[in-house]
Each structure stands twice: as C-alpha cells, then as structure tokens.
Amino acid sequence: MNEQTIEKEIQDKGLNAPRLTPELIDAAIAKTQFHVFEDSCLTVCCLTLQNGFTVTGESACASPENFNAEIGQKIAKENARKKIWMLEGYLLKQRINEGKYTEPA
Numbered sequence: 020m021n022e023q024t025i026e027k028e029i030q031d032k033g034l035n036a037p038r039l040t041p042e043l044i045d046a047a048i049a050k051t052q053f054h055v056f057e058d059s060c061l062t063v064c065c066l067t068l069q070n071g072f073t074v075t076g077e078s079a080c081a082s083p084e085n086f087n088a089e090i091g092q093k094i095a096k097e098n099a100r101k102k103i104w105m106l107e108g109y110l111l112k113q114r115i116n117e118g119k120y121t122e123p124a
Contacts, residue, residue, distance in 0.1 A: 022041040023041065026040060026041055037111060037115055037120050037122075038111070039104065039107050039108060039111060043107065044100060044103050044104060044107060046069075047068050047069055047103055047107060048066050048067070048068060048069075048100075048103070049067050049068060049069045049071075050066070050067040051064065051065075051066055051067075051096065052064070052065045052067075053065075053092050053095065053096075055088065055091070059079070060079050060080045060081075060082075060083055060085075060086040060091070061077065061078070061079045062077065062078045062079070062088070062091030062092055062094070062095045063075055063076070063077050063095060064076045064077075064078075064092065064095035064096045064098070064099045065099070066096070066099045066100070066103065068103070072106075074099050074102040074103055074106070075099055075102075076094075076095045076096060076097065076098030076099030076100070076101070076102070077095055077098060078090075078091045078092075078093075078094035078095040078098065079091075
C-alpha cells in the first residue's frame, strides 16, 4: 500500500484530526542529494529538511548486474522519507501535547 492509497482511505473515512500528510512530508524537504560509492552498488540519499536537519536513506543490490541508478535513488529516497515521518510525527505529537498545534497553511 503506498502513501497516496493510505491518504485516500484516511480522507474517505473522514479522519481529520491533526495528522501528517504526504504533502507535509514533501514540504519539509528543502534539498535532495544522492551518492553512489565508488565500486559499489550502494546508493545513499541525503534529504536536507527546511530547518537544516538531514536524514539519510540507503539502497543496495546483492548483484552488481542488477544495479540501476534510478531505482537505487527511488528506494534510497523512500527510506529517507520514512525517517521524516517519524520525526514529524514526534514533533506533531509534542505540539499537540503542549497545546501549540496550529493547522498547516
């Protein structure tokens, strides 16, 4: 199940309490960089967030014959984005707990 499918199901069920959305996660990203280490099949994605914090995601294949830069970048970026969900989820919960939550613009 992908993010868009889950988001549609949430909206269809009318679950509209404070929450994160794929759009909010994307808006948190200021810069995306990729690096493939020399003589490897390891792709690393570094996402720099709006506040300057960085998260990374990785992708690697077991057989060099299967290496594809585009696929490696997609997987590495998705793995990095998953970390943003965790961080932003914690931040949202903290704001709600402190009574400082405001609806996103």
